[in-house]
Amino acid sequence: MSELLTVDDLSVRFTLDRTAIDAVRGTSFSLRRGETLGLVGESGSGKSVTARAVMGLLPRNARLGPDTRITFQGRRLDRLSEPDLQRLRGDRLAMIFQEPMTSLNPIYRIGTHIAETLRLHRGIGKREAWERAASLLDEVRIPDPAARLLQYPHQLSGGQRQRVMIAVALANNPDLLIADEPTTALDVTVQAEILALLRGLQERHGMAILLITHDLTVVRRVCDRVCVMRRGLLVEQAAARTLFAAPAHAYTKALLRAEPSGQPAPVAQDAPAVLRAEEVRVSFRLSRPGLFRAPAILRAVDGVSLDLRQGETLGIVGESGSGKTTLGRALLRLAASDGGRITFDGRRIDGLTREQMRPLRPRMQIVFQDPFASLNPRLSVRQIIEEGLIVARIPAAERERRIRQSLEEVNLPASALGRFPHEFSGGQRQRIAIARALVLNPELVLLDEPTSALDLSVQTQIVALLRDLQARKGLSYLFISHDLKVVRAMCHALIVMRHGRVVEQGSCAQVIAAPTQDYTRLLMRAAFDASM
C-alpha cells in the first residue's frame, strides 16, 4: 500500500524551566492519498503538537524523540533542513488554522495572499498568479472573485476568511492538507458549509486531509478514519464507522457517551413567573452624531419578549452577533436597555439606578463563558466566593458556613478555599464561578455559554451539575448558548435569535423537533444532522 504520510513512534518533549513535559509519546499513524484522518482529543491531548511536528513548526523548546520517523512521499521530514521544509510547506504540505481572523495579514489584499503562495512555489508571473487566484476563490465558492481579490481581510466575514485560507492552502494542489480545528471559531451554519466545501475539494483534487478537532460531530461528518488521542498517547485508531458504532477503548467510549444528553426536570404548571420581559430593546451608538449626519445606531436587541417561571430554564440560542449575550445582560440590568419593560418577581426593574439595583443583586446571578477571565487572579477561592456575602453584610460565621456549603454543592473539596484560580482546571474554575453565584441563594441565574470553553467530558459534568442544582433549589436559568446539543439537555423553553430579533420561540422540544422557520431548520440541521 502506498502511504502518503507515515508517522512512526512520534514523541515530542517540551523543556520548560528545566522540567520536561512529554506532549506526545510514541504515536504512530499513516495517511493514504485521498483519505481524511481525524485526530480527536480534548485540550492537552497533544493533537495540535502532532500536526505541528509533521509541518516542522514546533516551537524552539520542543525536541523530537530519538526513534521518531516522519515520512512524507518517501522523504524523512524530521531529517529535512529548514530551507527544504520551507519549499515543501505551502507546496506539497499545506495547513489551515483555527482562527481565520488572525491567520490573514490585515495589510495585504486577499489576492496578494493567494498570489504570493503561487509565485513563491511556482515561479509564475504576477498576472498569471492573480488569474489563478481568481479561479481558486471561485473554487472555494466565494461569489464575485475578481472583486474579492482586491479586498482586505477585515472586509470579509469569518466564514469567507476561512474560505480564503483554504484557497491559499489549495493554491499549489498540495498532497496533504492539515486542518487544525478549521471550523471551531465559526458559527454552526457556516461550519457545515466549510466542511462540505472541504469534502468536495478533496474529491476533486485527491489530496489527503489530516483534520484535528475536538468536535465529534465534525469527525462523523468528514473523516474516513479516526485517531483518538489522550494525554499524548494514541489510544484508539479505527475506521470512523467502526469507531462510532463500536468503540474499543474505554476512553473513546466515555468520550462518545460524553455528548450532553437527558432532559431537565419538568416545571410545575402553577410555577410563579420570576422574570418577564416585554419588547426589550438595546441599541449601541456606533459613531457620534456629526454635523450633517445622524449617529450610526446598532439595534443589538430589538423588541424581545419572554417569560421565565420558577424552576424553568429558558434557552437563548443564536449565532455570533445575534444579540443573545446583550439581551441576557440587559435583563439582569448589567447593560442598559433603552426600551421595553423588565419585571423581576413582580417588580419593574428597567428604570432602576445602579444603587437601587444593589439590594436585588444577590437574587439574580451570572456565570460567564470563560472561566479563566471571570475569576480575579489575585483573590483566593474563599475571597472570590465570599465577596457577595460581605457586600450583603452577612456575619462572618454565617459566611463561612455558606461558603463551605456552596463549595460542597459544586463538588469541590473544602481545601480549595485557600487556593488561587490558576491552580484549577477549566472545569473546576467553572465550578468556582457557579459557587460564587449560588452562595447568595439567587432565584435567577444567567448562564452565558457556561460550557463552551470546556472540554466535552467536563461540559457534560457541568450540565449535570446545573440540572441537579436546579432541581434541588428551584432555580430559574436563562441559558445562553450556541450549542444546541447542550441546550436540548438543559432547557424547557427556547428562543432563537438572529440580528437582535426573535426568529422562533416555544417549548424546547417543539422548536428542536419541528421548527417552523427556515433559519431555525437550518440551525437544527447543522447541529444534529450527521449526514449533512
Added chain:
Amino acid sequence: MRPPLEAGGTGADDAAIGDLAADARAADAPPDTYRARLFRRFRRSRTGVAGLVLVSLILLASFLAPALSPYDPTERDRASQNSPPQRLRFDGGLFVHPLKVDLDPVTFEPRFVADIDRRCALAPFGRGWTYTLLGVAMDRHLLAAPADCPAHLLGTDGQGRDMLSRILVGSRLTLAMAALVVAISATIGTAVGLFSGFRGGWVDDWMQRFTELVLALPELPLYLALVVVIPRNADPLLVFFTLAAILSLLRWAGLARELRGKTLALRHADYVRAAEAVGAGTGRILFRHVLPNVLSHVVVVITLMVPGIVLLESFLSFLGIGVQTPMVSWGLLLNAAKDLQTLGSHPWMLLPVGAILATVLGFNMLGDGLRDAIDPHE
C-alpha cells in the same frame, strides 16, 4: 503527578476521563499565590537578580552612609586639598601611605607622591566623627581615619573634603529626591488613571485632556525658570522640596495614561462584571478588583522611574539649579568637576559618575526583570 481535584467525588466516569487541563495541585501543597509565582519567574532572570543585588547594596550603603564614611563629609582639610586617591594596603592591618608634595624636576609642577616611610593605619570599627543613625548618636565607623594622618581612599576635592565620604553621604539626598518624586507622582498617577478609566464619559475626556497638557509641557524651560523663581539665598531645604514638587507634578502623567488604559480594559473584565453582579459598589470594585491587578504595573513603572529622577537631579544640580550647597548630592559633587582644568588634573572628581551609573543600571536591570516576571510573553 498527583490526581487533580476534579476527580474527587464526581463519579467513576470522571475518573476515567478526568480533566485533562488539570494543573491543580494536591490539597496539602501550600497555596500558590500570585506573589510566589512572580518571584519564581523573577528569579529566572539573571539580570533582574543582579539588579536587585545592586540596588539593595546601594540602598544599604546609602542608609549606612555615615557609618561607612571615614571622614565627616563637610570637614575641610587644608593640608590635603585636591589629593588623589590613596591605595589601601594590607599587612596584618589596613593602612595607606600618606602623600607628600614633590615638585616635578622639569616643569616644577607639584605632584603627590606616596611617602612609603610612613603609614596611616585605618582602624576597622574604630571611633571617628559623631553622627546619628535612626536617632541614635554614634561614632563608630567601618574604617575610622587616623587623626593627623590623611587617608583619603578616593581622594579629596579642592577644599580638602574626603570624596568617598561625600559620595556615600551624597547618595542619601539623590535617592531621597528620587523616592519622594516617585512616591508623589505614582500616587497622583495611580489615582488619576484609575478614576479616569473607571468613571469614563466626559470626566474621563477632560481628565485625559489635562493629562495630555501635562505631558506636553516642555520640562527644561520650567526647570530653568525655577532658578529665577527661587531666590538665591533661599533655604537649601526649601529648594530641595520645591524641586521635588515640580518634578512630581510633571512626572505623573505618563503613568496615569497607562493605568487609565488598563483600567478601561479591566472595567469590562468578566470578574469585574461578576463583582458588580453580586452587588459590589464602586469603591469595592476599584480597590479589590482593579487596583490589585494594576499594582504590579505600577511597581515596574516606579522602578524604572527612579533612574530617570537620579539622572535629572544630577543634571539639574550639575547646572547649579538643583540641590544647593551646603547639602551634598551626586549632582552637586559633579558640579565641582565642570571645568576642563579640573578634569585634567583631578580626574577623581568624576567618581560620582560611577555611583550614578551603578544606580541607574541597577534600577533599570531590576525594573526589566520585574516587568518580564509580570508579563511573561514567551
